[in-house]
Amino acid sequence: MSHSEISVKNENDQNDAPKEQTATEQLATALKQVSVNTGVTTVAVASDAESDPEKEGDEEEESKDFDWVAAIPDRANITWLDIQKKRLRMIPEDALRGLDSCEEVCLRYNLIKDMSPVRFLNPETLVELDLYDNHLKAIDGVETLVNLQKLDLSYNNIRKIEKLENLTNLEYLYLCSNKISKIENLDTLTKLISLELGANRIRKIENLPDSPNLKELHLATNKISKIENLPKYEKLRVLTFQENRISEIENLEHINNLEEIYLGGNAFTEIKGLSSLAENLQILDFSVNRGLKSIGTGFHELVNLTDIWLNSCSIESWKDVDAALAPLKQLDVIYLEHNPVQEDVMYRKKLQLISPSLTQIDASLCK
Numbered sequence: 121m122s123h124s125e126i127s128v129k130n131e132n133d134q135n136d137a138p139k140e141q142t143a144t145e146q147l148a149t150a151l152k153q154v155s156v157n158t159g160v161t162t163v164a165v166a167s168d169a170e171s172d173p174e175k176e177g178d179e180e181e182e183s184k185d186f187d188w189v190a191a192i193p194d195r196a197n198i199t200w201l202d203i204q205k206k207r208l209r210m211i212p213e214d215a216l217r218g219l220d221s222c223e224e225v226c227l228r229y230n231l232i233k234d235m236s237p238v239r240f241l242n243p244e245t246l247v248e249l250d251l252y253d254n255h256l257k258a259i260d261g262v263e264t265l266v267n268l269q270k271l272d273l274s275y276n277n278i279r280k281i282e283k284l285e286n287l288t289n290l291e292y293l294y295l296c297s298n299k300i301s302k303i304e305n306l307d308t309l310t311k312l313i314s315l316e317l318g319a320n321r322i323r324k325i326e327n328l329p330d331s332p333n334l335k336e337l338h339l340a341t342n343k344i345s346k347i348e349n350l351p352k353y354e355k356l357r358v359l360t361f362q363e364n365r366i367s368e369i370e371n372l373e374h375i376n377n378l379e380e381i382y383l384g385g386n387a388f389t390e391i392k393g394l395s396s397l398a399e400n401l402q403i404l405d406f407s408v409n410r411g412l413k414s415i416g417t418g419f420h421e422l423v424n425l426t427d428i429w430l431n432s433c434s435i436e437s438w439k440d441v442d443a444a445l446a447p448l449k450q451l452d453v454i455y456l457e458h459n460p461v462q463e464d465v466m467y468r469k470k471l472q473l474i475s476p477s478l479t480q481i482d483a484s485l486c487k
Contacts, residue, residue, distance in 0.1 A: 188215040196220050199245075205229040209255075211237040224248040235273075236261035243267060251276070252294070259283050274298070274316065281305050296320070296338065303327045318342070318360065325349045340364070340382065347371050361386065362405060369393030376400070384408050384429060391418030398422050405429040407455065415444035427453040431482070436460035438470060445475045457482040 186206055192198060195218045208230040216225070217240045225241060225248070232254040239261035241249075248270040249262070256276035262268065263283050270292040271284075278298040282305050284290070291313045293306075300320040304327050306312075312331040318340040325339065326349050334353045341363040352374045359378055363385040372378075373396045381397065384407035391406060398421040406412060412433040419425065425448050435441065438461060445451060454471060456462065464470065468481050478486050 188212060192219070198222055200224045200226075202226040203230075207231055210234060213237055213240075216240045221245055224250075226250040227254070228252045230254050233257060234260065238262060239264060241265065262287065284309065291333075314338075350375060362407075372396055379403065381405070388412050390414070391416055394418060395421045399424070401425060403427040403429075406433065408432040410434055414440050416440070417443070419444045420447055423448065424450060426450055429455045430459065431455040432458040434459065438464070441471075442474050445471075448475065449477060451475045451477050453480040454478060455482050 186208060191203060192201060192215075198219060199221050201219065201222055201224070204226065205228075208227070209232065211227070211232060211234070216237055219225075220242050222242060223245050225238070225246065228250055229252070232251060233256060235251055235254075235256055238249060243264045243266055245267070246265055247267055249265065249268060250270075250272040252272045253275040256273060256278055258280065259273060259278060259282055262271070263286050266286050267289055268287050269289055271287070271290060272292075272294040274294045275297045278295065278300060281295065281300060281303065284293075284305060285308050288308050289311055290309050291311055293309065293312060293314070294316040296316045297319040300317065300322060303317065303322060303325065306315075306327060306329040309329045310331050312329060312334050314336040315328075315331075315334065316336075316338040318338045320342055322339065322342040322344060325344060325347065328337075328349065328351055330351050331353070333355055335355050336358040337350075337353070337356060338358075338360045340360040343365060344361065345365040345367070347361070347366060347369065348371050350371060354377060356375055356377060357379045359375070359380070360382040362382045365387055366383065367387040367389065369383070369388075369391075370393055372393070376396050377400050378397050379400050380403040381401065382403075382405040384405045386409055388406060388409040389411040391412070394401070394404075401422055402424055404419075404422065404425055404427070407429040408431070410433065412430075413436060415430070415435060419428070428445075428448075428451065435456065436459070441456070441461060445454070454475065456471065461467065468484075468486075471481050472478055472486060480486060
């Protein structure tokens, strides 16, 4: 799965309260948090303390004593730079100069607002750049990084997709949990394998790149009301639309190799329009569609389904459930909890009789 927030159907486990560490254990833990491997290949600088990746905001104080020079010894030979949770507000202009052999840079969980100094990284060697969970307001400084294969700018404050036109070797682009309102400026990214645009402010599916190798497209948690304008992605395997405003499955006739589709948390009142996905579809999510009272015949052609998520809908008829599930001989997992049918004391037994192939009902394995 990807960075997208696919609905988790399992019940939350109750975690035991952590045991208090002795002073010796605390010291040992602290020592483990600082890892520096300077054997001409990697540098990893851990956080000053165990901190939650969800930052509290700008009021957090920057680590005043952070020394970029000391943190990156032998910079000409370093291939991987990892500086996380240091509460850094900025990247000094000269901080990333001279990393001639660096292939991967990770600056996750900081407070960086301006990423433009990444332009000083070596475009010939850099293949991965990660500034996940910072305070970036714009995409900047990447224009010359033409060999980038993976770019993760998720969990920032970016409002516009821009300055990516030259990144024609990009395979993985993660922009989830930003403030993007429009899909644009992706035309040249024809080598994409995974595109993550979940948890933004997108209202319309448009301007998607013609990427023949695209396997995952994530558009969950936006404001999309219509499935439209999807190129013919022959290798697309995973498509996520949960937590949008979609009420109808349409315009998927040419996406016939899909194996997983996530439609939970939308506005569906009926299940139809899936017949073109029958050959390969294995996982289907219709959970938390409160207006969905009946399954109907929407599953009849989906003979290869192994997982169905229908929890938290309004399904009330056992006759309906029987007719929908009985033909699915490969069904392995069903989530049907928080529906009226669950009130039946024979709920689990009836599901097992309807579909003997089941190994899991809701969060519990079948006995």
